[in-house]
Amino acid sequence: MYIYFGGVVMEKRLSYRKAKKGIAEQYNVSINQDIIKSLGITPNDRKVQMFYDRASKRLIIRKA
Secondary structure: OEEEEOOEEEEOOOEEEOOOOOOOOEEEOOOOHHHHHHOOOEOOEOOEEEEEEOOOOEEEEEEO
8 A cells, every 4th residue: 555645655554453253354554643634633533534446546535
């Protein structure tokens, strides 16, 4: 997975957790705190919108 931030490309590896007791498996990615701050995300206001573009295989995260 690649993250673009201010013209800089960061390659990230997704973490994985197996399904337990019928709960779905999960994938996670850590996002640099500078990116979180630039989006205006705070501990009290963490709502984001996520879009998946199948054609370009991109996941887009925006502040809600």
